[in-house]
Amino acid sequence: MCATATFHDLQDASVFITGGGSGIGASLTEGFLRQGARVAFAGRSDATEFVERMQRESGQRPLFIQCDITDIDALKVAIAQASQAHGPIRVLVNNAANDQRHSTEQVTEEFWDRAQDINLKAHFFACQSVVPAMTKAGGGSIINFTSISYMMGNAGYPAYVAANSALNGMTRALAREFGPDGIRVNALAPGWVLTDKQLDKWATPEALAAHLDRQCLKAHLKPKDIVDGVLFLASNTSRMMTGQALVIDGGVVVTG
Template identity: 75%
Template sequence: MQDIDTSETKLTTFPDLTGASVFITGGGSGIGADLTLGFLRQGAKVAFIGRSDADAFVRQAERETGNKPLFIQSDITDLEALRGAVAQAEAAHGPVTVLVNNAANDQRHETLEVDEEFWDWSTSINLKAYFFACQTVIPGMQKAGGGAIVNMTSISYMMGNTGYPIYTTSNSGINGMTRSIAREFGPDKIRVNAIAPGWVLTQKQLDKWATPDALAAHLERQCLKEHLSPEDIVGATLFLASSASRMITGQSLAVDGGVVVSG
């Protein structure tokens, strides 16, 4: 590994990610956009799926990195479309050897107001799609001799946060799923880990929930007194996707400035 400077940031290079076939859910906005850029800068072949048009981002990414991602516009909750997107990525880039389950929706809701329809909608995005994305890429990873899956969860469930109980339920479920799949497919050299970001100030968070009082209260809980930005999640993801973490699996890594502690 070595550190290199880019026009945007300084990051560590992982040579084994050069040419790797990477598939990212929700890779065109928020944290996902920074993840896409991070892998492109490593020289990876990146495909990402998202509901919203991302053609402008694709052009921007190619300008910034010299490496063009494959954008597949579709809905991850449509499982046939999700499987089709993975097949399209594999046709273009070869078997997916790195999966980043990133897409999520933390829409606020109250326990006593939730109905079955909302439960199904929320879990279909925040948990169900994660499982079936893993299921879809694993056969290709087995044939390729191994791979890495990184599931994005959140520290929200560790903190016992209120205001989005189905989201925190899904976060906790992601960790259980991560551990079980890691054990099941470890013999195939497939590593499965989770990253639990803290409060990352994406544009959505700034527009909807990041009031001055809320920001101050959260920063008070952090050991490191800087708010997190999407690019702060990139380095940990690249590490867990690369052979630098070859003997790390079944783990959940909090990237939160020191809000929660484990061990």
Template identity: 75%
Template sequence: MSEYATFHDLAGASVFISGGGAGIGAALTEGFIAQGARVAFVQRSDGTAFCDEIEARHGARPLFIPCDITDIAALRAAVAEAAEAHGPVTVLVNNAANDQRHKTEEVTEAFWDQAQAINLKAHFFAAQAVVAGMRAAGGGAIINVTSISYMMGQGAYPGYTSANSGLNGLTRSLAREFGPDGIRVNALAPGWVLTDKQLKKWATPEALAAHLARQCLPQHLVPADMVDAALFLASKASRMMTGQALVVDGGVVVTG
């Protein structure tokens, strides 16, 4: 039984998640599997062991497709493989990202281009790859996972925050363009989610305490906190919601 809210219309849905075997992506993959969706995910590292774990817990196995999302031809091929296995993709979750910390003075042109390729370019081309199938299926949902970093004016990674801001522009433009086809496009903006990567690299006691002090809710975010929000955006429960950014951050940024 799922620990998440149940969205019955997601049972049998063909879902494609980038970066779906680790961190937030792993939680999203499991969340959709628990709904009865057919999930394919891509990432560069081997996802076989993760798929074994999901199958043992849920009796259903996600489809792992090795792929570097900055290789657009490979990304398109992965979307096609997922559609062949599960039917046309009707839920796309552009989750993969790299929030490597960096200083402006140290950024090279190659580093900048790579940051945009991972955090923005791949999201556009993944959306491009699923649109025809969604249109033929009568509609679909695209979820671009951003973050609150650009809303905060966060320093330490300008390449990443620039791409995040760009994702919100992309979300709004695609929502306008494909709304007539019944395709909804929304952004999901997490706060500081304590994945294994964050804990290993940047979550010092001082940084954690300072960030927690900015939240309205005095609990740190974990990957599972993103699942219900993503399921909602994918489901017909949000059928008249598009072009929006849903913030899940414990109350750091207050919009409206």
């Protein structure tokens, strides 16, 4: 990854990322490492190979904590472990998500609950877990990943779309609640980022062409296109920005 901006205040910052070992999350982990941050990330799948590669390529070794973030007790333990290793978390990136396609008719109560657990509930409890130390430290930055799916009113995954819309409400509520403590809470809404998972499962030539036609910028998004926006929200460069949703989608939706 080629760094395009340097955010000096992220040097030595303690950063925690959910889902930081693959897809967009892996690019975020690398991006923060190259800023000199101390990065811990959680994920279900073994990321040992990725950790070793990051140490070789960036000179920085991230801390990988294997856990299922929908197990809230395990998530809290992971955050505590990261804090013990790197110091109180200054930047939380709630990146992990599951956008499994489904129709309304297919949704069972168990499926619905699982979708909310990974796409909404884990975000809330991660925020809850880092707030006390951020408050004591005088501030911090929380970045909640949503997507443009709710802005577009996309069909094909209603439980996911519902969670993404709810994340924006939660982001605004927490920004209001913890602003007096110097804690900033923002959302980041990517467009269709072509991770390996997306390419394997849903990125047919027809779907890609149709989506590109909706974009103002005629190039598909890659994970690295999201990194600088996250670094900006994490850094004091955006110190007076909170309760907002930053859209990086090549110009599919129009906000404001």
